[in-house]
Each structure stands twice: as C-alpha cells, then as structure tokens.
Amino acid sequence: xxxxxxxxxxxxxLKRYKNNSIGFVPTMGALHDGHISLIKRSxxxxxxxxxxxxxxxxxxxxxxxxxxxxxxxxxxxxxxxLAKVDILFMPNIDDMYTGNDExxxxxxxxxxxxLEGFIRPGHxxxxxxxxxxxxxxxxPTNAYFGKKDAQQLVLIQQMVKDLFxxxxxxxxxLIRDNDGLALSSRNVYLTQEQRTQALAIPKSLxxxxxxxxxxxxxxxxxxxxxxxxxSGLNVEYIAFVDREFNEINKIEVKxxxxxxxxxxxxxxxxxxxWI
Ligand code: PAF
Numbered sequence: 376x377x378x379x380x381x382x383x384x385x386x387x388x389l390k391r392y393k394n395n396s397i398g399f400v401p402t403m404g405a406l407h408d409g410h411i412s413l414i415k416r417s418x419x420x421x422x423x424x425x426x427x428x429x430x431x432x433x434x435x436x437x438x439x440x441x442x443x444x445x446x447x448x449x450x451x452x453x454x455x456x457l458a459k460v461d462i463l464f465m466p467n468i469d470d471m472y473t474g475n476d477e478x479x480x481x482x483x484x485x486x487x488x489x490l491e492g493f494i495r496p497g498h499x500x501x502x503x504x505x506x507x508x509x510x511x512x513x514x515p516t517n518a519y520f521g522k523k524d525a526q527q528l529v530l531i532q533q534m535v536k537d538l539f540x541x542x543x544x545x546x547x548x549l550i551r552d553n554d555g556l557a558l559s560s561r562n563v564y565l566t567q568e569q570r571t572q573a574l575a576i577p578k579s580l581x582x583x584x585x586x587x588x589x590x591x592x593x594x595x596x597x598x599x600x601x602x603x604x605x606s607g608l609n610v611e612y613i614a615f616v617d618r619e620f621n622e623i624n625k626i627e628v629k630x631x632x633x634x635x636x637x638x639x640x641x642x643x644x645x646x647x648x649w650i
Contacts (some may be wrong), residue, residue, distance in 0.1 A: 376456050378463045382470050382512055388462060389513070395422035399515030401506060404428040405445040405560035406454045409550040413519040414458045416547055423461040425513050429471060434501030445560055464513070471508060480504040482530055486620050490634060491526050491645070494611060502527055503534050510535075510542055518542055523549040523557050525632055525647045529620050549647070551577065557646045564642040572607060573639045579604035579613075580648040583633055587650055592626040601635070611636040611643075618649075626650055 379385045389397070398421030400413045406428075417424045428451055435441035448465070455463045482492060482499035492499050510518065520528045532544050550558045555577035556570065565573060579601040586597060594615045601613050614634045615623050623631060631650040636643065 376460050376463055378452065378465060380465055380467065382466060385464050385512060392423055396516040397421060397513065398424045399513045399518045400424065400426045401509050401518070402426060402428055403430045403444065403560065404451050405447050406451045407558045407560065409521055409523065409558040411454065411458055412550050413521060413547050414460060416545070417517065417519050418459060420517055425462045425464060425515065426455055426460045427464040427509055429466055429505065431501060431505040432468060433504055434498050436495055436497060445563055471505065480507045480534070483533065487530060490612060490614055491636065494636065499527065499530050503530060506531055507534065510540060515542055517545050519545045519547055521547050521549060522649060523647065525634060526620065559644065561642055561644065565639060569639045569642065573644055575605045575608055576635050576637055576644060576646045580633060580635065580646060584648055584650065587626055594624050594626065605637060609638040611638065
C-alpha cells in the first residue's frame with residue numbers, strides 16, 4: 376500500500392493507472408466495518424482501490440465536534456493495509472484548501488437545507504466541496520458511499536449529474552452491529568448505558584418496516600409508532616421521503632426512505648431504512 380500525503384504526489388502516482396479502473400472510498404477515518412465493506416466492494420469492482428482519510432473542516436459547523444472527531448491514523452493505516460487498499464491518500468488541510476477566497480460548491484437550496492441540512496446549515500456545502508475536490512484529484516471510475524448517510528449520498532449523486540462528472544456513484548448497504556446499531560465513527564462516544572438507549576432507533580425503524588410489510592402505508596400512523604418506540608430519546612426528526620428526498624405522506628414500496636436523527640447524551644446519531 377502506498378501512503379500519499381500530497382495532491383501532486385497522488386496525481387503523479389495515478390498516472391501509472393490511467394488504463395485501469397479506479398475504485399474510490401472517501402472517508403474521514405476512524406474506520407469501521409462499514410468502511411471495510413465499501414473497500415471490499417470497491418476491490419471486487421475495480422483494478423485498484425484508493426481510500427482517502429481527511430477530516431474535512433468545511434463540513435463542520437462552528438461549535439460542532441471537529442476537534443473531538445476521532446482520529447486514529449495508525450490504526451486506520453493498518454486497517455487499510457489489511458483490506459489491501461492500493462493507495463491511501465491522507466492530505467493535510469493546506470493541501471486541500473488553498474485559501475479563504477476559493478471557488479465553492481453550494482448544495483441545492485431545498486434538498487441541501489432540509490433534515491440534516493436544516494439542523495446543520497452549510498454542512499452539505501462543505502461535503503460537496505471536498506468530495507468535488509477529491510473526485511477531481513482521484514478521477515475515480517466508481518466511488519462508494521454508504522446508504523447510512525442517505526441525504527449525503529443523494530446530494531453527491533445530484534452533484535455528479537448536475538456538474539456532468541464522469542463518475543459512477545455506487546450506493547452501498549448500511550452495516551449494523553450485532554445489536555442492530557448502525558455503524559458510525561461516533562458510536563465510540565456512547566457509554567454502555569447510552570448504547571442500550573440508542574438501540575431504540577433501529578428498533579423503531581424495524582417496527583415501522585414490519586408494519587409496512589403488514590400493509591400499513593400511512594406515514595402519520597408509522598411516525599406515531601416510531602415516536603413511541605423512541606420516547607426515551609431526544610429525537611430531532613423522524614422523516615419519510617421518496618428516493619429523491621421529497622417528503623411523502625404515504626409509503627411507496629421501493630421508493631421510500633425513513634430517516635431518524637436523535638441525540639443520546641451529547642452524541643448525535645442518524646439512521647435510516649430504505650423501503
Ligand atoms: O461521509 C463521510 O465520511 C464524509 O462526509 C465524506 C464523504 C468523506 C466527505 O468528507
């Protein structure tokens with residue numbers, strides 16, 4: 376595995392692979408089994424795999440956990456090596472951002488500012504800005520993103536389409552721990568007691584999916600059921616959208632996503648299920 380720290384060096388190395396398919400997994404590190412599943416899929420579908428680790432400051436709002444965000448470079452390098460990553464790109468901030476007066480990418484005015492974008496205004500501008508930069512540096516054939524960050528995934532797909540980027544964005548299944556909690560780098564912040572409380576989130580999604588399976592398609596009924604299951608948590612939103620992220624009142628099977636954001640202690644968790 377080659378560990379690359381600068382954009383110039385990465386571009387130089389990638390010249391060797393201009394006739395190969397490149398699979399790309401962008402991350403902010405603190406790698407877990409969810410990331411490893413993206414890397415594995417990328418391996419299966421491409422000649423070489425590039426992983427980036429960059430805790431992107433522009434997607435954190437003032438007062439968010441940028442400084443506290445888990446950084447585990449040495450462990451992450453080992454994980455990537457074991458997962459047979461070909462190139463690990465770990466740029467520093469000055470390499471990715473050249474100054475204060477940069478050309479920026481702006482998330483769409485509605486879809487980028489509802490749900491996660493409403494609670495974290497400007498977050499998706501930062502995500503799209505860094506992903507655009509990373510795509511231009513790596514020029515991947517296929518780029519892999521987890522369905523856990525559903526809104527991020529849909530916005531990246533839209534950016535690729537709207538900006539005519541020649542990249543295939545591959546949505547990958549959300550991975551859960553044995554107890555049902557969706558894998559997230561932020562799970563490390565949870566105490567054992569908080570983790571037990573947090574299990575109400577996947578439980579509520581599962582109970583909604585079960586009801587849908589039994590024929591209940593009315594969103595207000597499903598929402599009430601989910602609120603009850605999560606009554607012990609500080610729920611920020613329970614949302615029902617179609618795959619284009621428009622709000623829905625009735626479930627349409629194969630075209631709906633149920634999303635939850637909740638705080639357990641100081642930790643903010645998101646989860647979802649694609650119906
Ligand atoms: O999902 C993430 O880890 C980040 O938002 C991403 C896509 C790597 C951009 O910083």
